Amino acid sequence: MSPLLFWIFALLTLIFGAAVVINRNPVASALSLVVSFLGLAALFMSLNAYFIGIIQVLVYAGAVMVLFLFIIMLLDLRAEEGRRINWVTLAAGLAVALILLGQVLSVIGHFKIAHRTFPPLPDSTIDDVRNIGAALFGNYNLPFQIVGVLVLVATVGVVLLSKREPR
């Protein structure tokens, strides 16, 4: 992937990711999150992880975002108006986040391998759906089934939580 495309999609992901946090209106935040996830999916594609990129679009930009928007509209959440910004909390939160960012960047800076470019792949097409499927049903069969049970438990839990209590 050309560096120009990488930076375009990286900036798209980061700017709209920041917009999620900055926007006061929940609907605008949710829509920014969709754009951010689409940029991230493009980054996955640029790393030759086509299956993960498609899954990202289907699950996050599709299902999860519909769920978020559905809940926002169901609860009729408005933009938070009139709430005064607590400047001390804001400054403290930003300071902790910036310290974390500084630490992450310094670790990456001292990480020698991080300055290398990616090794080339053979020109033939990469059959990554087949390879991930082979790993998933071969080596990772037990975790896969456990995740299935987890999703079932989540489904039952959601139904129980949203059931109205009889009075």
Next chain:
Amino acid sequence: MITLGDYLIVSGILFTIGFAGVMLRRNLIIILMSLELMLNAANLSLVAFSRFRVGPTGLPDYNAQVFVFFIITVAAAEVAVGLAILVALYRARQTTDLNDISSLKF
């Protein structure tokens, strides 16, 4: 050329944005969205390492991509449960703002 470090920096900044969202915002729905951003930042660095570690067969390391698959599955389940809790909370309190929910505060 794009190095591994560039992807890791993007991933680190994205994680920080999500972390700042959890720290700064008081709206429960925005906090859940910020959690998703943090999970996706972790996914990005996993996929970058997977592409970086090309095995003897000349293919990327698919173990990391299977791991990302699991993270996406668990994250989807987590969002469903989180939003169900939010709806139950809204039914009881008519608010999603964390400043108004302080019964468990010491």
